Amino acid sequence: MSTITFIDLRGVERKVDGVDGQSVMQLAVNNDIPGIDAECGGEMNCGTCHVYVDPAWADRLPERSHDEADMIDVVDGPRPTSRLSCQLVFRDDLDGLRVTVPQ
């Protein structure tokens, strides 16, 4: 079983099972990860699923779309590794993916 690790700003880690084909946002929501409100359900309207991807993994994810980049411009605390987790589809080859949830 593949896994994904969510890290909060204090550094506390939670490892959960990954599900191939589900978004990282959905995985967070289904596991009650604090800080992922996912208000709009993946429409790129709200920015409430913002995460920082571990730099070691950033290159293995598809690039941001224009709409995603526009939304990331206005979230709190954007970083080069910022992503909207609704746009990150988990695949088994991302086993071990690590993302930090800004709160």
Added chain:
Amino acid sequence: MNPQRVYDVVVVGAGHGGVHLATSLVKSGYAGSVALLGAELAAPYERPPLSKGYLLGAETFDDIAFRPATYWATSPVELLLGRRVTRVLPERRCVVTADGEPIGYRRLVWAAGGRARELPVPGQHLAGVHSVRTLADANAVRAELSTARAAVVIGGGYIGLETAAAFRKLGVAVTVVEQQPRLLARVTSPVVSAHFLRLHRAAGVDVRLGAGVTELRGTGGRVRSVALTTGEELPADLVIVGVGLVPNIEPLAAAGLACGNGVEVDERCRTTAPDISAIGDCASHPNRFAAGARIRLECVQNATEHARIAAADILGTPQQHGAVPWFWSNQYDVKFKTAGLLTGYDRDVVRGDPDSGAFTVGYLRDGRLVALDCVNTAADFSQGRLLVERGVAVDPHLLADPTHPLRTLPPIPDRRSARGAAP
């Protein structure tokens, strides 16, 4: 009537507000017991797709469910489905469900939303006449779509127009009947209404403005036509009624809680009864984006915002400042996003060319940006939402120029009081 079951928190309503509240408590490590009561039998799901992707068949129930079934099986939240609350007894601290069971609470959060407003005309209950509010509604419409030859949508609001767009995508002939002289009259400006009118007509929708419905006529119990105030009779074998929402507040009103257009709550989402909060579509609340006026908002953003406020109240954690209301609608290839409230604007500024299919309208009151309608302009929405949130005064000429990104607009020094502006 002594409840067998008592919970620290009972949440009535398993829509966006109720689910967000219950799961927020869990995420925050709340130690008390939480029950989440849903009137429908289906596991909690998102309503916005019902008139969009779900209606089209592009999304399944699993896609629109808030959580997979396995989640609720292991969640500390006790999910009670098919339980419609018909009475609230504040002095006994319990709610009573339709089957007569009392369920006790220490804190009650009313998140019961609303139901589709009925069309009070003869024939409203004929077969083939539907709302699009619940999963059962959407399933019923989907089941009839394959054989529908002529659909009539009554109401040119978001639900009606999204449904009409879905029907056209599926190749169903559709007429939209709107009583007002323009579409989306309650929620947007004439320039945006005109754009949506062109859009739907170009997609082959027959739009009738300024036309009321006098009667739905049927044969053998099934709808066959829609009679209009103009005297015309439109053939129809499928009718969608999208004429607004009625807040589900009757049990609260009967219990003596202050109710007007919705159940009245304060800034903390507390009602006039002890230990009863109300959130979301059914809550009439003072809103800082309406200059503190009491309003009721029917949108996901407001439901989740209220859920955050009520959860913080229950947990005793500090309240956050209210976020700007926003809303979205998908019709054909148009992604429409709106931020802020259009009530009381005194100037509208069109940014970009509507004929290009991508434009924004900014709404100003006393020079401050109070709302934005964004048609296929995601960047304007994401950047402009912050300007609306801060109530920034902007130069209308710069606002009108799409080559100036909204985030680069210099705020104009404000001659008026800074109240409501950014710190």
